[in-house]
Amino acid sequence: MTSLYQQHLDRNPANHAPITPLLFIERTAEVYPQRTAIIHGALRQTWGETYARCRRLASALSQAGIGVGDTVAVMLPNTPPMVEAHFGIPMAGAVLNALNTRLDAESIAFMLDHGEAKAVIVDVEFAATLQRAVALRKSAQPLLVIDAEDALYTGQAQRVGSTTYEAFLAQGDPAFDWALPADEWDAIALNYTSGTTGNPKGVVYHHRGAATNATSNILEWDLPKHAVYLWTLPMFHCNGWCFPWTLAARAAVNVCLRKVEAAAMAQAMAEHGVTHYCGAPIVHSLLVNAPAELKAKLPRGVKAMVAGAAPPASLIEGMEALGFDLTHVYGLTEVYGPATACAKHAEWEQLDIGERARLNARQGVRYHLQRGAAVLDPATLQPVPWDGETMGEIMFRGNIVMKGYLKNPGATAEAFAGGWYHTGDLAVQYPDGYIKIKDRSKDIIISGGENVSSIEVEDVLYRHPDVLAAAVVAKPDPKWGETPCAFIELKAGSQLSAEAVIAHCKQHLAGFKVPRAVVFGELPKTSTGKIQKFELRKQAGSASAIDV
Amino acid sequence: MTSLYQQHLDRNPANHAPITPLLFIERTAEVYPQRTAIIHGALRQTWGETYARCRRLASALSQAGIGVGDTVAVMLPNTPPMVEAHFGIPMAGAVLNALNTRLDAESIAFMLDHGEAKAVIVDVEFAATLQRAVALRKSAQPLLVIDAEDALYTGQAQRVGSTTYEAFLAQGDPAFDWALPADEWDAIALNYTSGTTGNPKGVVYHHRGAATNATSNILEWDLPKHAVYLWTLPMFHCNGWCFPWTLAARAAVNVCLRKVEAAAMAQAMAEHGVTHYCGAPIVHSLLVNAPAELKAKLPRGVKAMVAGAAPPASLIEGMEALGFDLTHVYGLTEVYGPATACAKHAEWEQLDIGERARLNARQGVRYHLQRGAAVLDPATLQPVPWDGETMGEIMFRGNIVMKGYLKNPGATAEAFAGGWYHTGDLAVQYPDGYIKIKDRSKDIIISGGENVSSIEVEDVLYRHPDVLAAAVVAKPDPKWGETPCAFIELKAGSQLSAEAVIAHCKQHLAGFKVPRAVVFGELPKTSTGKIQKFELRKQAGSASAIDV
Incomplete structure (x- = not known):
């Protein structure tokens, strides 16, 4: 039955316009x-x-x-x-x-x-x-x-x-x-x-x-008109x-920056009265690890967003000590960038800095205008218990999710299976509803805020005639967050050196994708022959991995 | 031709959700x-x-x-x-x-x-x-x-x-x-x-x-999370x-108020740390005209929105003197309330208070997320020159315009003629694009922020057996902005008193619609017999009108 509200009340050019930035x-x-x-x-x-x-x-x-x-x-x-x-x-x-x-x-x-x-x-x-x-x-x-x-x-x-x-x-x-x-x-x-x-x-x-996401940025940050934004991201x-x-909507100032360096950032912040900026953890680290005389020049009260990789609590503490007001957000390309934010609570101010940093290091809650962010059992799409322990996959749905992958209906359908966008990131949800990533999608290495597909690097390694088997995993790195670490099983009799592997990769890959460490030896495999990457991750995390 | 971006990139429950508060x-x-x-x-x-x-x-x-x-x-x-x-x-x-x-x-x-x-x-x-x-x-x-x-x-x-x-x-x-x-x-x-x-x-x-309008309110006011809002509107x-x-989106506080009175407003503002409120000019007048000891209690820096009738510059000055930060908005029911705002400019701060009040008394520019607000020639729908002199009709289009009038396709079509919503308000546009109302739609009287249809009141007057002709226009009023003023031509021999007219109206109309002044006499008419309301408006504005 048509309700009285569905009669003669249609869209027309007077009462409907496309939503567009x-x-x-x-x-x-x-x-x-x-x-x-x-x-x-x-x-x-x-x-x-x-x-x-x-x-x-x-x-x-x-x-x-x-x-x-x-x-x-x-x-x-x-x-x-x-x-x-x-x-x-x-x-x-x-x-x-x-x-x-x-x-x-x-x-x-x-x-x-x-x-x-x-x-x-x-x-x-x-x-x-x-x-x-x-x-x-x-x-x-x-x-x-x-x-x-x-x-x-x-x-x-x-x-x-x-x-x-x-x-x-x-x-x-x-x-x-x-x-x-x-x-x-x-x-x-x-x-x-x-x-x-x-x-x-x-x-x-x-x-x-x-x-919609441009507006959500404003809501998340309480971003005022005429903010002064530094382009480090x-x-x-x-x-x-x-x-x-977002900045056009706020009649704000875009402070451009060709190259992200601590001195240039500090100079721009002081000279133009910067109020806001965003970046991966490495960008903020530049300031935290800058020389004291540079730090002294930094204005206080600047609001910063961090994402692109989970920020270590030490970074959150360091930024706070410098007087920055840091908001931790999390997202992916598929959800227009930030899609969750670790929304702060007044009562956190009473906690000691370590505990506060621990709370702020969580990925948090859905972005303002997103319909939903949840940790779901990938098999059943049922929410995990909010116990901070049960793992599930982070999924999103709503207007801040991509149209899909261009010319790739298969990948699009897979990403949207069951009416949610599947991130591939594994997480728990705390009793307060806040999401915390426990393990990222196993094949991605995030180096300096850039995604490196381990499979892409492996493909290049496999192209070398001496390589029998190869696996690439993330190796923790104090500067880049993570770097690619290659594990290689050579063909019998090969004397291939780590330097030669790197040289080969440099021919075919962008610099940030080239492995920073190479380990030779037999790769651990499951009974069905699948490489056990979790074993390699343990090794990459230990001191035994050889840096090149 | 279908572009590559229109293939396999459809809406689905993962990437599309209804926009709703x-x-x-x-x-x-x-x-x-x-x-x-x-x-x-x-x-x-x-x-x-x-x-x-x-x-x-x-x-x-x-x-x-x-x-x-x-x-x-x-x-x-x-x-x-x-x-x-x-x-x-x-x-x-x-x-x-x-x-x-x-x-x-x-x-x-x-x-x-x-x-x-x-x-x-x-x-x-x-x-x-x-x-x-x-x-x-x-x-x-x-x-x-x-x-x-x-x-x-x-x-x-x-x-x-x-x-x-x-x-x-x-x-x-x-x-x-x-x-x-x-x-x-x-x-x-x-x-x-x-x-x-x-x-x-x-x-x-x-x-x-x-x-969309709820979000526009946030953008207009830079409304922060957890604002404390007093319900005077x-x-x-x-x-x-x-x-x-809007307040739900901001996790803000609704301070309720059964009755709008100066003492209750001042009390609530002080007790709950009110940061924002809205109202017709008469609401703000309550504070401007309050006793000194009450004014002394008012917190400073509270943000107020005024609309519902053009605020006199004296009110804007008075509010500023009290330390309120007043934003003037304008709208109508058909556009979800506020639909333009007199967006302020930093350079106005340098002007004297009178000049600043004059600028702030303009209806301003389109609300943030509205597609368009313009002063158009109602015949051609072409924009008037932005000269501050040429009159046209204020029109809106975009997502903050009603679906239409319920069960009234004729009125809906008329309101949306040519792809714009026609407000009926006459205005000019200044060289800076700011709109200023010059004359309101002739049949509406705005009394204490309430719309009074002169035709409705006239209908009631005409129901009285002694009334030959009747016309109701707005009479300027220091307290209510405007009040209805009735002009009545009695049938021959009638001795009907103003008091009897008022009593008759009270039987059929809400109190605020009852005329506050009644004038008896022959009504000025055009050659075709149409009552010349503009003549009556002149009379209502003069001291000769009799208050009851």
Whole structure:
């Protein structure tokens, strides 16, 4: 039966609009055109100017024949063009594919092919890698390459494109009449994750989810209007956890930073009155382990978010001692970055710092606008008892979960089995509902905030003619959190050295994926011949592993 | 052509959930079960308890056969049951119809009939009016009447229902497994507006819009977690501008207040550490015009929102002098309450108080998550020039616009003509994009924050046998903003007195709709016989109008 509320009360253009972060910058440029949007070296760019530049970018892309459903890749550090890409590309109806600038040419080539990119904007620092990637592409589709120059880049600048970013923008119309997405479910971004298999998977974000997580960031942090945000987190990681859109919604300041270094961070914090920043534990460690004279310059009361790997309690303590207000969040590419937060309680203030750090080191509760985060038995999808002991798998559901994996219906269906997104991370849930990771999905190594797929590294090792069997696990590392540690069983008679293994890996892998330790010997196997990685993890954690 | 992003990337229960404010209370009860949700007299009720009571209410309604698409009316002051109704009723799938407690039995009867209410929760203070309304109903549909008792009500309590609110809740299950709406477009609330015609129109809100405006409130105010909010704004006005949902999202404190009086407000502010409150100008005037010793008790730095009528600059100045941080918002029932805000700028701080008050008295810019607010030529729907002079009509579009008017497709289509919601308010737009109302829709009188339809009052006047012609316009009033002023042309030979006119009106109208001034004489008419109300407005504004 139709209820009285379902008659003559339909959606129409007056009462329904797509949810999209593009409206955030439109409103902010309208209300606060004179406020600073971007600081980069000597550059000060207002929201009015930034919006006009984004419209120019959208206009120029449209003129180049790039539109709805087309992919535009970028290979950029945290510079102004990277901020602008988050708006200008989707304003053209296109999908932003922010590439990890640390990747090797082979990986980049795979992504350009798989994502079917029609254009790529590349910072001069990464031009050489991109050039090699373009040469390695299998696709015959034309690729428009745009060079983003940057006065702050001090290395050898190289141009590989047919135009520069500024020349391209100059062609565009600053009053371009861009269109909202036809549907809020339309894609806004494509982010490759190394995931648990060798080939990267293309995680697709939609406008609805991007706007929702951008808003959740505000709610989590009580982020005020006109906050001053320092870009230490790479924007190619889950679109900087959706913060480019968050900052537009808040008419906030993007303080750009080409390179994350303690001195540059401290300098920017003091000079621009930074109020907020995010990063993996290693980013915060830079400050905790900085020289005393640098620490003395740090402003107090800055709010920091940490995620990307579980922060050790010592880091939480160290940050607190420096006067930072640290919030621990947890997430994955598939859930737009942060998806749980360790929400604090006033009564924790009364606890000693160690106990407080222990509570704060938990992954916490669902992000504000997410429907659900839970630890479930992966077989039954029933919640585990909230006893802090029973393990289950962390799962999410709601509007801050990806559309799915691009051109990979099998992996998508597997990830969403039973109506939940399966993270692969094993955890317990405490009586207060807070989630704590106990073991991460066994194949992932998180090194300096970057995901390294052990299978990908193993694949490379297996390509060496002397290797009989190989397994890669995480080795705890004081600087990087974890590094890949390779266990190799050589073919009979081989005299392969650790150095030769490393050299082989360097040919095929990005630097951060190359094993830092190599151990030779017979690999422990189960009766069915499966390598017992848990045994190797024990060994990698012990001093016996050989560092290279 | 289907793009690669439209293949195998569909909505499913893992990556799509309805947007609804019901998830706000669920999350807050999970994360902050021990924090205070409601203060009312001696009562302190946590979020955990409040959520359990809302689930009880939903459960008990379900047991009573009330579910999806059914209307549940409430006639309640700002007491705990009113807060709970905003969650418990939609958790049952039903639609909350918060009735204006100031209305007369005839209006209430009309609303119960038109909204097809299946149940009504009534505070003992309004039991007598409700009883008369029930007797006046035309519908034969059974109506479950639930009495809400309140220890803080000091008058003669009357019971008219078949059960009490507490007894009803006791039947419900505190762990009731309520369902999210099947669609975020489903109705959550029904709010009657007097509008510009005699019969009230039923404005229907959906879950998507309620959650979106509730979030916009947070963004506008930078509303922090655990804010302490004083309920001076009636929750029957646009669901308290969606603040019951906002406060749940912030794990904030609802400080209830049965009656808005300066002493009670000052007392609550000081005792509970109130940080925020909202109201029509008359509410804030109570504080500005309070005795000095009361003013001395007021905490400083409290944030206040004003709307419901354009606040005079003197009020803005007075509030500032008292140390309040006032934000001026503007809206209508059709747009979930506030829909524009006079967003402040840092540079305004440098201006003298008069100039700053003048800027702050403007209606401002679109609310954060609204797609658009504009002053358009009502004929062409083209924007007026932003010159501060050219008049047009204020129009809105986006997700914070009603579903439409219940059972009134004609009025709905008219309101949404051309893809914008037409407010009927005439305004200009300044070069900075800020909107300023110049003249309100001609038939509406706003008295003490309540809409009075002049047509409704005229209808009553016309019912008197001695009245030949009647017209009602707004008369400026220092206390109420405006009051209705009646101009009456009597039939030949009639000796009807102003007192008799008032007495007649009191029989048929709520007190606030009864004219405060009556003027007898021939009415000015156009050549086609239409009464020239603009002439009458001039007269009503002059001292010659006779107050009764």
